[in-house]
């Protein structure tokens with residue numbers, strides 16, 4: 001019975017996330033709280049949900065050999081089959097007959113006899129006949145697409161930008177688990193104190209090499225810890241912490257954060273400024289701008305003023321050359337965060353990437369006049385795509401002779417990155433998710449020289 005409750009929760013989650021997207025870790029956490037699952041069930045639920053969504057295209061390929069593709073299945077029936085197949089193929093914790101019986105029970109409860117017979121027949125056939133061999137697919141991009149469950153257009157695009165080796169490693173890495181990272185509030189606690197406290201609560205933690213405020217959580221649920229609940233920690237990927245580190249802020253500066261919600265980087269920057277100076281934070285959506293205000297209050301950071309605005313129009317509110325630093329953490333395709341939000345790869349289209357690259361360029365053009373001479377502009381995205389990253393920067397520099405690449409950028413990166421990051425180029429740093437167990441992330445820093 002308890003196992004059925006767990007699988008029903010897993011089914012609800014894969015249908016919700018797979019069909020409509022969403023913050024997977026938050027939705028999973030809500031389900032865990034609501035159902036009061038214990039630690040073991042919590043781990044199994046997380047694995048089933050992420051795994052099924054992460055491997056959807058591979059599972060679809062296997063399933064297509066057992067069911068007529070023209071047969072229109074209700075979304076929950078399709079997801080129930082994929083969820084069950086994921087467990088049969090990739091998990092050895094539960095015997096196949098138990099997975100099958102539970103799938104049939106759930107389909108009886110939610111559907112009718114016809115559906116449960118179909119679920120039973122498909123899963124039994126898979127068990128009996130085995131899976132078709134993906135290696136027999138001849139076309140390399142199609143094979144990698146099916147093998148690692150990334151849409152073919154994306155594999156083709158990455159192959160053309162980064163070549164076979166990086167693309168393969170990236171696609172494989174996107175199927176693995178990424179550790180959660182947190183950032184301490186340094187005005188209230190030191191990293192050593194925080195790590196000691198987390199260890200006492202049974203977590204396995206490690207110091208981040210990317211930020212003196214960063215902690216990598218190797219095991220345990222940090223969201224349930226005392227420190228997290230007391231707002232001494234913020235969840236933030238190490239790659240994203242690099243932004244706050246590399247913006248080179250100092251107390252008393254005037255800083256613009258043009259795309260700020262939910263405020264992860266804004267609050268980090270305020271911490272780096274020791275809550276002294278001013279940060280003007282904007283976001284296109286009023287509700288999201290409010291999240292920045294709320295988070296700043298929770299962390300007791302008073303220098304952040306968050307407002308709603310389209311940052312392409314900020315010249316209406318600020319004089320040219322008013323800011324010492326500008327952060328443009330641009331809206332992007334999110335192709336660097338597929339480990340945490342695996343549904344993104346199925347919902348994004350190539351046209352979306354072109355549209356986003358245009359918006360990013362417009363944002364760069366419209367915020368850049370607001371920077372003071374000798375001021376610095378940091379551009380970042382959580383995506384792996386040259387059109388949104390290097391090509392945008394190259395084009396901007398060609399059209400704006402008053403800006404240059406900041407020549408001190410590379411030498412200020414953590415040593416490990418300077419020495420071996422595969423994506424370090426003349427236009428900035430592209431982090432790939434397989435390199436340092438981070439999200440795929442791009443950042444670069446420009447300086448206004450005229």
Ligand SMILES: C[S@@+](CC[C@H](N)C(=O)[O-])C[C@H]1O[C@@H](n2cnc3c(N)ncnc32)[C@H](O)[C@@H]1O
Nearest residue numbers: 259260261262263264265283284310311329331
């Ligand atoms: C990558 S997210 C920012 C994440 C944020 N910097 C953080 O670290 O928490 C990009 C944000 O840009 C906002 N955005 C999109 N278009 C915008 C525009 N034209 N002007 C201002 N904000 C925009 C989105 O609503 C989204 O919240």
